[in-house]
Amino acid sequence: MRALVLIPTYNERDNIEALINRILNLNPEIRILVIDDNSSDSTGEIVDRLVKTNPRLSVLHRYNRRGRGSAGVTAFKYAIRQNVDCVIEMDADFSHDPKYIPELLKNIGDYDVVIGSRMVNDGRVVGANILRRYLSTLARVFCHFILGINIRDATSGFRCFKKRVLENIDLDNLRSTGPSIIEEVNLRIQEKGFKIKEIPIIFRARSKGRSKLNLAKVLDTAYTLLKIKYTL
Template sequence: MGERDAVARRVVIVMPTYNERQNLEIMASRIRESVPGADLLVVDDNSPDGTGDLADKLCEADPRVQVMHRMEKAGLGRAYVAGFAWALERGYDLIVEMDADGSHRPEDLPRLLVAAEQADAVIGSRYVPGGTVVNWPKSREFLSRGANVYNRAMLGVRVKDATGGFRVYRAATLRKIDLNGIESAGYCFQIDMTLRVLQAGLTITEVPITFVERERGASKMSNTVIFEAFSRVAKWGISARLHGHSAASIRR
């Protein structure tokens, strides 16, 4: 199946935002050029910089843009779960998650959508052959690569980029996962989702992407986010070993 056929399916891009006013309009334009048949759902956590107001203006100008306003910043995971539920209620076939800061290139989206025809979930991967990272500080890249080595060792997964947040899920995949049971708030959400897909006996494909460091705005990474991921992965991995399994093989 070609790229044009894949995009013809009902596709929605769920994009959480918090203080991304500098990037949102540019990203919306690039998405429209790359996948003109896809819809965009902006999930804004009451950004004080006016990102939500800008999203409303984009919605008024483009019927393919929708906005979900949330009352407070409750974490990336909560925003995605709310967006996924919205998409499932409206009958979309493929649900995309991607960042609003420009690090996930909309130009890579068609290849991810094609891959979703053969897999239950697709990860745009920085760390498979062909994947690259551009302009990222070496300290951040070292942290990211180290986190993925840690994930594989603790959880028994083979996914190279379990922390990657540029993904496509089939609607049927999300329906097989207990989204309401997800407690991960920060970037650990990506690891949590990876585990849940594998534990449901579903398939994940990694597609190489070019990851580009943001040019505008501030990163949301913090010590709290890092600690959450480290501690939750340790808990999941130790619990699985006590029962003689890998975390990825446990059915929830």
């Protein structure tokens, strides 16, 4: 199964090299695209250096835009032009352990989308503080009862898509520029009736580097999703 792993980065100097090496060592059919938004901590330069010796690694540097969502859309558009069967997206901070990638790939043969889920079977979160736990619960309630997403872990950004899913969700009309891209894509794949499977993962709270999440982003995510839901 030829897979492209998409990793959006902003200031991930302490994580990116180790993460890339771990992923490339998993399987020779895996390629990686890093989408860096002009990180101020030299993440982009680190990846440029690694690209020189790794033909399976590519990088897109964006200089004028910044945002997890628009980086994701740019990456999806790149992915559908590649000769791959499926596309994985994951965070750069090791919260999404690369050891689950083979499991995602094993399941994507039978499903359209496979989600690394904290909410099924033995899946869980390790190391998050109480505030983050409350926030996650609130986000889950919001996704289920207000947005109507029937995915147990609708906020998980560790996902594998068959390439044809990305070709069918109208990437030009995704409206999220920030983190709400995760839930917006879930709304689209649910609406299109794609077959979704959740596999359990243990999600570890970031241990290196700084979080980009703040209250403004949380509120903006909720507001954007409400707009998307009610003005489609």
